[in-house]
Amino acid sequence: MLTTAAKPYRVLARAYRPSRLADLIGQDALVRTLGHAFGSGRIAQAYLLTGIRGTGKTTTARIIAKCLNCIGPDGEGGVTAEPCGVCEHCTAIAEDRHIDVIEMDAATQTGIGDIREIVDNVRYAPASGRYKVYIIDEVHMLSQQAFNGLLKTLEEPPPHAKFVFATTEVRRIPVTVLSRCQRFDLRRIDQEVLAAHLLKVATAEGAEIEPLALDLIARVGGGSVRDALSLLDQAITLADGTVRLDQVQAMLGVVDKGRVVELLGHVVEGRAGEALALFGAMMAEGGDPRAVVEDLLGLCHRLTRDKLDPNLRDPDLEVLAQRVGLAPLARAWQVLLKGLEEIGRAPDAIAAAEMLLVRLACMGDLPSPAELMRRLEGGLPAINPGPATAPAQTPSPAPSAQIAPPPARPTPAEPAPPETAPAVLPAMPQDLPAIVRALRVGGEPLLAAMVHHNARPASIEPGRLRLNWLPGTPAEASSRLAQALQRLTGRRWGVDRAPSEAPTLAELDAAHRQKRMVEVRDLPHVRHILEAVPGATIVGVETAGADSETQASTLQEGIGTP
Known part of the structure; x- marks a missing residue:
């Protein structure tokens, strides 16, 4: 037969x-x-x-x-x-x-x-x-x-x-x-178009599939028709009947959207214990830690867009959008993006994801710079105590207290140039700082920086300049400086090399900044901040007003943890 x-x-x-x-x-x-x-x-x-x-x-x-x-x-x-x-x-x-x-x-x-x-x-x-x-x-x-x-x-x-x-x-x-x-x-296929194509293929194959399961396959397909069809093929084989959402989630290692929303709410509001418990349940059900973090990233982006554009608001995210601000979402995005790389390198992906969630929860409990200043001025603790429901956790790194600086002012040795630069200077420069200012005013910023950082002055006279250039300075530095000064002052200049151990202007500036940081450490409000924020250090000082003898000092770049 x-x-x-x-x-x-x-x-x-x-x-x-x-x-x-x-x-x-x-x-x-x-x-x-x-x-x-x-x-x-x-x-x-x-x-x-x-x-x-x-x-x-x-x-x-x-x-x-x-x-x-x-x-x-x-x-x-x-x-x-x-x-x-x-x-x-x-x-x-x-x-x-x-x-x-x-x-x-x-x-x-x-x-x-x-x-x-x-x-x-x-x-x-x-x-x-x-x-x-x-x-x-x-x-x-x-x-x-x-x-x-x-x-x-x-x-x-x-x-x-x-x-x-x-x-x-x-x-x-x-x-x-x-x-x-x-x-x-060839562009990525839109999720809606791809879902419609998958439905047509599933119908032709005689398979039934839930709409939510179809949308999930189209989303995971990432705009690739071949990837999406391969996933659909696998889902049809797995289901042996109607393809359900829970089956597709188990197949792909992804979790329900509502649980991802709940997880993000826990971490951005500082509830580390609840976040770890929910994440553990997701892993027990076959979830993939990398997929969960990718879902959190996508959710942060969607929430940010919803808050910025009312026309894009998702009713399912309305409650969380009202509870979470833009700043925590932006911080969460950066931490999650970095954590995604760490999960790929870590020997235990689940442990790496758990530590990432703890880090996010600790960050979610930190006050903003403005809130920190209000607390300090009101005599309140700078940092909230940890969540009562969370288990004992490793203390998070000390926060960075950022104090908004006043409008940028020039350092004493380097005043800001005026908006318009004369072709010839009204007066002959008498010292090295005046020469640096003249070069900046005259459109020679690179040459001014070279003199500021590399020149040790030996002697300065009208029309004659003797300098000791630091090693590594271009050989033509003297000739370039002489030509620039002649153009700016209208008279010939001689620039010669001579031995000198005098400090450069950059070294003088550094010594001045160090002295100011020592002086400002004893100011009452600065001392109060240093005591309130453990591990904080002063990294820069700028004079708040024109009268440096009587005005208080503020931090130029903020107070940060090392």
Whole structure:
């Protein structure tokens, strides 16, 4: 008894691969441009298709090959934007056996020898089709010699030859190749469009899927049709019936959106104990720590957008958006982004994620700089005690108390230049600080900085300057300085080297700043802040008013922890 062999199963990503330009989803600009080009006969000698994985680059290349070689059901057709799919050329291309459509994987065939074979054979006419079509996938993997060997042929190919390149890293392709190609950027597929496509495929397969499960697959697909179809294929196989949301969540290692919202609420409000308990429950149910952190990142972004644009508000996030401010969200984003890298490097991803949540919870309990100042002025503790419900935790690093500085003022040795600079100075500079000021006023900021940091003065007289330049100073420093001073003062200057152990202006400034920091440490309100914030240090001082003898000092760059 004869039995018919069962048809081998084809994964959804291959079974539902588009065969016409009109079947491509989310690439309207490409479809419209190529359709007009093939309809009008304006066919380029080379096309470059770029985009993320799974957006249809190789599929589009094969469709282009069909459009160029299709002869129609009656065998009399020409180049068309709507290949018939039934003629011998369309069938052969669909089955990857057309003799005139040559596909090359540049990831494994990267050398000049592989390109030389193409260059040698491109001159010969097609064996059966209208055009020879060379499809080079991952073209950015070609060596520099291979690209160079292809340039001449790519610029002036035979009339019967066309090239189609596909790449995910267009920046690695030489500009000489880019300029010879017509480029198309295949965009990520919008989540709504991708979900609609997945629903169509699921219906064609006779599978039922919950809308929320479909949306989750489309979101995790990240704009890649192939990735999303592969996930759908896996979900259908797993469910063996209706695909439910909980099944897809377990398959992907992601957690329910409501629990992610609850977790973010815990950490930004400083409830470390509740956050760890909820995170532990997520992990016990098969959650992936990296996926949870990525969900928290996405939630921080959505909340920020909701708070800035009322038209984008999500009703499910309304309560959390009212409880969390923009500043905590911005801090959480930065910490989560850094923590995502740490999870990838840590030997235990779950432990790294737990420590990340503790860090976020400790940060969420810190006051803002403005709130810190209000507490200090009112005699209240600078830092709130830890949450009562949280277990004993390692103390968080001491906070950084930032005091807003007054408008920036110049240092005594370096006054700010006026907005307009005269061509010739009204008075002759008498000392090195005056020379530095003159250079800045006269449009020589780099030369002024060089004198400020590298020059030890030996003697200064009108028209004559003797300096000891520090090692590493350019040899032409003296001549440049003499020319600049002559231009600014209207008289000739001599600048000579001479031994000197005098301090540079930069060293004088540093000594002055150190002296001021020592003096300001004994001011009552500064001492109060240093005592209230453990580990704080003074890192800079600036005079608050014009009268430095009577006005109080404020911190130039704030008080920070080491």
